[in-house]
Amino acid sequence: MTLVEVRNLGKSYNAQTRVLKDVSFDVEAGEFVSIIGLSGAGKSTLLRCINRMVEIDEGKVIFDGHDVGSLNKKELRKMRTNIGMIFQHYNLVPRLSVIENVLHGRLGYKTTLQGVFNRFTELEKEQAFYLLEKLGIADHAYKRCDQLSGGQQQRVGIARSLIQEPKVVLCDEPIASLDPNSSEVIMDYLKSITKELNIACIVNLHQVEIACSYSDRIIGLSKGNVVFDGPSFMLTSAHTDEIYGTKTVEARKLVSV
Amino acid sequence: MNEKAMRSQRKWQTIIWVAIIIVFTYLASDITNFNIIHGIATLPNAITWIFSNLYITPETLERLPKILEKLAETILMSIAATTTATVFSLFLGLMGSKTTGTSSVLGVFARLVASVARNIPVVAWALILLLSFGQNSMTGYLALFVGSLGFLTRAFIETIDEASHSAVEALRATGSTYFQIVFKAVIPQCLPQMISWILFMIETNIRSATLVGILTGTGIGYSFDLYYKTLNYNAVALVTFAIVISVIIIELMSNRIRKVIL
Numbered sequence: 331m332t333l334v335e336v337r338n339l340g341k342s343y344n345a346q347t348r349v350l351k352d353v354s355f356d357v358e359a360g361e362f363v364s365i366i367g368l369s370g371a372g373k374s375t376l377l378r379c380i381n382r383m384v385e386i387d388e389g390k391v392i393f394d395g396h397d398v399g400s401l402n403k404k405e406l407r408k409m410r411t412n413i414g415m416i417f418q419h420y421n422l423v424p425r426l427s428v429i430e431n432v433l434h435g436r437l438g439y440k441t442t443l444q445g446v447f448n449r450f451t452e453l454e455k456e457q458a459f460y461l462l463e464k465l466g467i468a469d470h471a472y473k474r475c476d477q478l479s480g481g482q483q484q485r486v487g488i489a490r491s492l493i494q495e496p497k498v499v500l501c502d503e504p505i506a507s508l509d510p511n512s513s514e515v516i517m518d519y520l521k522s523i524t525k526e527l528n529i530a531c532i533v534n535l536h537q538v539e540i541a542c543s544y545s546d547r548i549i550g551l552s553k554g555n556v557v558f559d560g561p562s563f564m565l566t567s568a569h570t571d572e573i574y575g576t577k578t579v580e581a582r583k584l585v586s587v
Numbered sequence: 588m589n590e591k592a593m594r595s596q597r598k599w600q601t602i603i604w605v606a607i608i609i610v611f612t613y614l615a616s617d618i619t620n621f622n623i624i625h626g627i628a629t630l631p632n633a634i635t636w637i638f639s640n641l642y643i644t645p646e647t648l649e650r651l652p653k654i655l656e657k658l659a660e661t662i663l664m665s666i667a668a669t670t671t672a673t674v675f676s677l678f679l680g681l682m683g684s685k686t687t688g689t690s691s692v693l694g695v696f697a698r699l700v701a702s703v704a705r706n707i708p709v710v711a712w713a714l715i716l717l718l719s720f721g722q723n724s725m726t727g728y729l730a731l732f733v734g735s736l737g738f739l740t741r742a743f744i745e746t747i748d749e750a751s752h753s754a755v756e757a758l759r760a761t762g763s764t765y766f767q768i769v770f771k772a773v774i775p776q777c778l779p780q781m782i783s784w785i786l787f788m789i790e791t792n793i794r795s796a797t798l799v800g801i802l803t804g805t806g807i808g809y810s811f812d813l814y815y816k817t818l819n820y821n822a823v824a825l826v827t828f829a830i831v832i833s834v835i836i837i838e839l840m841s842n843r844i845r846k847v848i849l
Contacts, residue, residue: 381760410762421757423775434771438762445767487757494761 332356333394333498333530334380340388341375349375351554352389359497360528362521364541364562367551367573373534376551377500380532381413382406394497411438414491416520418503420483424476428467428486431475432458435493454493461489465519481512488519492527499523501533505540517544538570641824650822651829654810658829660724661806662837665792668728672735673785679736680743686752687773689765697740704737713799724805731792731799738791742784743777750776779848786841793837797830 334357341350349372357363365373378384380391382398391398396409414435422431436454437445462468465485467478475483484504491499501520505513521544524531535541541548542562550558550565550573558569616623681687683697707715713730720726754772763771774781800808807830814822 383756383760407762407764410760413760415757415760417753417757419753421753423754423772424751425775425778434758434763435761437758437764437767437771440767442764442766445763446770490757490761 331359333359334532335392336376336380336389337392338389339376339379339386339391341372341379341384342387349554350379353551353554353556354389355549355556355559357498357530357532359530360524361547362524362531362533362545363547363549364533364535364545365549365551366535366538366541368575369536371551371573372554373551374502377502377532377534380498380500381410381415383415407438411494412497414494414496414499416484416487416491416499416501416504418506420475420480420487422475422483422486422490425474427472427474428462428478429455429458429471431486432462432489432493435490438494458489458493461492465489479512480508481515484508484512484516485519488516488523492523496529498530498532501531503534503536506536513540520544538565640820641827642821643825643828644821647819647821647825650825654807654822654826654829657807657810658833661796661800661808662793662833664724664728664806665731665796666789668731669735669739669785669788669792672732672739672788676736676739676743677781679740680747681769681773683740683744684747686747686750686755687769697744701737701740701744704733705741706737707733709734709795710798710802713802717803722804724803727796727799727803727805730803731796734795735788735792739784739788743781746777746780746784747773750780779845782848783845786844790834790837790841793834 336353336355339350339353340348342348353372353376365376367373375384379386380393380398382391382401386399393409394412396405398406398409401409423434433448433450433454436450440449443449459468459471462471465488467482467485467489470478470482475486478486487504499520504520505516508516517540520531520533523529533541533545542565545562547560548558548562548565549556550569552573552575557572558565612623615621679697679700682689682693683701685694688694688697709730712733713726716726716729716733720729750773754776755768758768758772796806797808797811800806801812802808804812807826811823811826811830814820814826
């Protein structure tokens, strides 16, 4: 089933530079897709067009049958409850506890007052603890988020997105600020939730090797254009040269580290 | 450039700056006919006067209960002005900040209110309001309120702008409403800073309240003015002492609170 359809998407922040040019692809449920490319290639913008955190200029994004660009404020909020998002810098509220941050994922399902006064149901709380248990950080539930390590904070971020019961999880450089061990843990979790819950996972990465080993499919972006779209085993060094604009083997190695 | 050249350059820079400051000081005092030497020469006399007149005698201590009553009035008025100003400033701050502002018109409005309220000194506000409200504590309260409103709005706008934008983005991505984002992401992050500013405002207001009180004839400022004009310098000393002690106590208390919350 096609969950996300991106059709001829274009985006420009100012008149001179077009960040995205005519980008088209589909993502199915249960698919793990990596988007690779240089910094500034438009990866983050592409991801944020899917849940319209940035406005769509040209083309269309269709999520689960809804044209994302034409939704009004209320419909947009409702749509966003079905899209989880994970960030490079975790984007938690550092002074609040882990469990509070996880429950923030439910705010989209609440009225303003229910949200402001923390009226979460027992079921939601149990679900939050279940997710923390699953991600191995249940012991830290009542700790403040700024006392956790980077890897643990990112797991809180994952829990926050999963409690939304999302159909798609968008991950913007989820491991860019983590050490190799934590990175592996986070990527393993992302991979397993994609399969277990049969959701789509779209991950921005700049490590080609990690992208190849985890994802079913890779989309290569260069200067706002899709220059590669296919299963990860089909990605050759010729493609990475095009994506990263490098010619020499040494330079490519530097990029892919 | 080697180390020696850099050092000699630094030396010359220092000499030039010191020379500029001396020239400016000289010109400024020359234009205003202020004689620095004379000013310094009268210091010993001033100190002698202070020590021979501004001391507390046992008789003046009888006035202490009355002074403390006035002092309490002043402190409570300062706190009331600060807390009410906080409520309004919070909304103006949310309107004025780039992170949480909803429309540019409201943003400009909030910044304008803050700027007008803040750039007119509290004493000037007291004199302006004196004309319409007369000599009573309402005038003092309003003058402090307006001053606090301006300062706190400005401080809140900056606090909210500085607080990381990231959690706001995350909550927006979950489909949260505006007020959910404000209460769940913005305020939890800004709270320690905001409380710190509010405490600072209370301290500042207690100090300004004395001056405002002299103008509006209320609180401890009125006592000060009264004793001063009746040449009861011993009582003036007691009033001053009471003010100093209370300001120090409030400062210590708020430092303590800051340490706990930050």
